[in-house]
Amino acid sequence: MAKIPYKINLSEEETPRYWINIRAFMKNPVPPMLNPANGEPVPGEALNAFFCEELAKQEMNETDRFIEIPEEVRNFYMMYRPSPLVRAYNLEKVLNTPAEIYYKFEGTNTSGSHKLNSAIAQVYYAKQQGLKRLTTETGAGQWGTALAMACGFFGVELAVYMVKVSAEQKPYRKTVMETYGAKVVPSPSDTTEAGRRILAENPDTGGSLGCAISEALEAAGKAEDCRYVLGSVMNHVLLHQSIIGQETKAALDKYGIVPDIIIGCAGGGSNFGGLIAPFMADRIEGKNNIEFLAAEPASCPSLTRGRYAYDFGDTGKMTPLIKMYTLGSGFMPSPNHAGGLRYHGMSPIVSKLSDDGYIKAAAFEQLRVFEAATVFCKCEGTLPAPESSHAILATMEEAEKCRKTGEKKKILMGLTGTGYFDLGAYRDFNEKKMTDFIPTDDDLEKGFKTLPII
């Protein structure tokens, strides 16, 4: 076989024309969303008040295996995709491993992560529906930036409710979004009832993601030409993110490579679910025997220490109930946890596949995660996002096992993004000011007590 190059290219003709809908391959259905008021399944139409119609349809779709990527979305993808699929020859050398390591790198666009893949699709459908405005929330800012880029492209107005303390700590994230034309509102704000209520109770609060969601939802509900969009967890977001896996599989197929294990970081699960999608479809149908490993932070361990239960998607308990691995909507990771992957729950699709035994999970402490990031950046060039670095550490451990056993495993890893806007965390790590935090069983019990009783 020909030597595998550092990067496997795809021509424009070879790039995927379809997202893959993993739900349509699953033997056991993903349990439906429930109305917390009566415990009944939520009908698709009920989502239309807050979500775009096409996205609500995709959210409920469990039959169509492939969904065509609209031409305008595909044209946008073409500007920054296919994302690089890199053979990590230099990391292999440093680890002295017989394993082959491949990584799919989603950070070569201005949002710095995979989030743009869904943002551009969501804004496209919103525009098709004739909507003029969108609202969303953002914490660290990757999703807000991605959505601002997509709205700037399609000429749709956007209001981003950004957790106030984050807006203050990362003023440049705000600047990027504003440059693309978005309005950034530090949350809580006095522009919504929810915000005013919270400010009245606690004028000095730095805000929270739960509060920003409440404000974005309220603002979207006020106008007929406005809807709310979000960047992870939901089924339609995983659908769009399947472009990651589709491209990866098309590239690997050119060299006849089938991974032995696929490793991704998992917070809300959209990157992980997108990366594994076509491989998991084959796995379910018995066409391969790939292992799937979700790498999560030890400080927010929903898959490894959470419960598979119905829970609210937000801290404010405004959403329908979702069956997922969860730490309880009241769970908050320790403030010393850097970067994203701080969501209390997990994508219902990833959760169900985990419960069915297709996906394994492992949790990693952040000091070791940053050590792995430092090794990676020196030999592979790219400074990785803290989130992605969980997958790097898991990959390095797998490769080191291979060094001991002599196995020539093929490892595929998702490198979701860059750490260019997370340098405060790197500085803390370099200056040895970073610490680990692993919640005790008692800490977790407090979170579980916030689970609804149904």
Added chain:
Amino acid sequence: MAKIPYKINLSEEETPRYWINIRAFMKNPVPPMLNPANGEPVPGEALNAFFCEELAKQEMNETDRFIEIPEEVRNFYMMYRPSPLVRAYNLEKVLNTPAEIYYKFEGTNTSGSHKLNSAIAQVYYAKQQGLKRLTTETGAGQWGTALAMACGFFGVELAVYMVKVSAEQKPYRKTVMETYGAKVVPSPSDTTEAGRRILAENPDTGGSLGCAISEALEAAGKAEDCRYVLGSVMNHVLLHQSIIGQETKAALDKYGIVPDIIIGCAGGGSNFGGLIAPFMADRIEGKNNIEFLAAEPASCPSLTRGRYAYDFGDTGKMTPLIKMYTLGSGFMPSPNHAGGLRYHGMSPIVSKLSDDGYIKAAAFEQLRVFEAATVFCKCEGTLPAPESSHAILATMEEAEKCRKTGEKKKILMGLTGTGYFDLGAYRDFNEKKMTDFIPTDDDLEKGFKTLPII
């Protein structure tokens, strides 16, 4: 002919194995560097005290047309190269122009710019020579970051003298370099005689590039296993940057595309010289009739308003004399000028080609540059560096001319990097706090008075 894709790929076999040495094609030689003490040409060996031997050889080489890229350097290139060559279909649509616009995007690596192309080569040769340590200076931080990445990869120690005010304004740039293992010294420092002298005279100074160069040179001169490296202006840097043009030409050749005009921003000239190299070689030999346009800031207009004269390369007048377009080594651009492109001189190669009539130049005011950047980022996705945005504005003007004349010109533009670390400037622009500054003739006269008399 087949439709031209959004991005033209090169396979690993198609990527260049040779840098192209533009000097070996020039009909009129680049005037030699002169010793300021006696006005005599500087012999190549004299450079060895401060530069790596191989780099000094490349600096003087005017005969070899092609120089093989060492395998280890090429392997590193393979991790982040070929850089994307994008057909700007979306920008064309926004401008409603019949012109075809292509851009070569050098920002998809952690240094955020093309600087890495030369950094990795320079550190490779340093290691080959058995050197253990390097020193350099950095202002905005792109070069320092690129060199830190290269030194991290090859395991060579690095001390970066970073202009103190810049280190304070951009603490995260410092963090990136430190993460790759570099030592960052805010300059002026008390670690060198030059630094101590300046601090004694002016304890509160924020430093300058001239001072940082002096410190880096002094530190390099102290030890046998240490040398000084730099990231623009010099002939060997343009040689390494020719990878940009070599890749671009290989990609365009696949579709039989010959640009009518090539546009790049020009500060020290390394990106511009690298982008145009193979096209200029053909131009000199009468094989094409391409126009070459260097876009520079109106606030630091070396090509459009400078003199073609012998001058010092640094403010401290420590270097040999270089024949180049210059505003005088004492010229300082106004502090309200954002981003790079603030060097008083210009690459001797680019200068000679300009003097010979092969290169035209135009100067642009920064408010219009940032307006162009804002248009570009919305339709093409990427948030461009302020430096690159000079080329964007020049390209947009050219495309708008085509709209009026109906010409279907093929425009090739160099997009040197991203603006992710320049968001303070974007914020000022968004908040209408940015101003233009065009030096008066009197301002320029003051700079010219610092030219040496030889």
